[in-house]
Amino acid sequence: MPVTLYSDSNYAGKNVELAAGRYKLDADFNDTISSLQVPANWSVTLYDAEDFTGEKVTLTSDTANLAGVFDNKASSIEVTHKAAASTKESELYYVGGDWIIKSGGATGFLR
Template identity: 35%
Template sequence: MAGVKDGVWLYADSNYQGKNIRVDTHNPNIGVYSPINMNDLVSSVRIVGSYEVILYEHMNFQGRSIKLTGNAVNLKDFNFNDTATSIQIFKR
């Protein structure tokens, strides 16, 4: 995507809308270790570049998880809307 910085973009609303943050490394608590508190607020994920993502329900990579290898326009489709608290990111 031209003009968009590589990384994983987490959005508060579906369809890549609302407040958002860019993450490019593991984050054990997106409510504390992020410029914007996104704990239990993530509704869509845009992956720019060659990344694989695992979202976790709880901090420190615990609880239910989902693995994404591409964009997720609406995390309701994965039964994971407003659920993520931590994230692991792997460069492919």
């Protein structure tokens, strides 16, 4: 699920979905972003200059109203997706000349 930008607060108005990447906003969205939805493990950095410079703010969750934060200021955006951290722990053993990896119930051999 990508990040969604909205021209109005409370996830209303014109909207666009963005996958991971860097974007210079066109005339339809430059200086108009007022809310955004950010799924888990995603982040959005809004810049007030079109070349990913100037004042910036990074958001990691849904924001229904950017007033007082960065309302109608964004000219470029960087969207990042971070892979969810694994909850499985791996163990590495050396037994009889072989390396054995145990991870979440699975076992593998390294030779």
